[in-house]
């Protein structure tokens with residue numbers, strides 16, 4: 001399997017630049033995306049698709065070149081080859097790109113889909129208005145380095161790892177390739193520095209954005225433990241940290 005790291009979002013935040021670290025996996029069955037960044041329509045009609053307020057609050061920089069679809073085309077693939085998209089959660093900065101792959105099946109926790117449908121104002125219903133096929137997971141049927149896991153219905157060994165709190169169904173995604181595990185933690189932390197610095201200033205933002213902060217801290221603690229115990233064996237990274245993406249610090 002070939003693994004591409006794509007940055008599908010640029011954010012200018014009070015804490016400096018942030019990104020949208022997505023993964024594109026290529027195997028015999030086609031292409032799988034993990035999270036999707038911003039979508040093409042959002043770069044073309046940002047205020048209509050996202051709203052002026054959201055763009056101003058978040059500091060999104062909306063450029064076509066950041067979209068997954070344009071990057072996939074640039075790599076020489078047909079976007080129609082994207083058969084599956086695994087989502088950590090349904091916040092707007094993670095699922096804008098879904099509409100660019102209308103035939104792909106979306107894989108997500110049942111809790112997150114239920115939460116999205118509950119009309120909570122943090123979500124944008126129009127991002128799923130193309131009505132993609134949904135594959136929702138609710139049973140912890142597996143284990144991943146001591147964490148509960150849900151086996152994904154994909155052609156390669158992969159799991160959703162419940163890391164609830166940021167949203168009520170937020171999950172990490174883990175998969176194995178050539179004997180080496182990758183553990184994508186989504187928004188379990190915003191910056192890798194939070195793993196070792198419990199009073200990092202960005203924790204305030206994470207607290208405000210958490211739907212259940214107690215659960216978020218518990219989830220972050222379980223990520224801390226996996227990194228402390230197995231950091232040498234597992235490639236671990238989150239969605240928003242540019243330092244991880246640009247390999248300013250090792251992903252191991």
Ligand SMILES: [Zn+2]
Pocket residue numbers: 091093094187239240
């Ligand atoms: Zn996010």
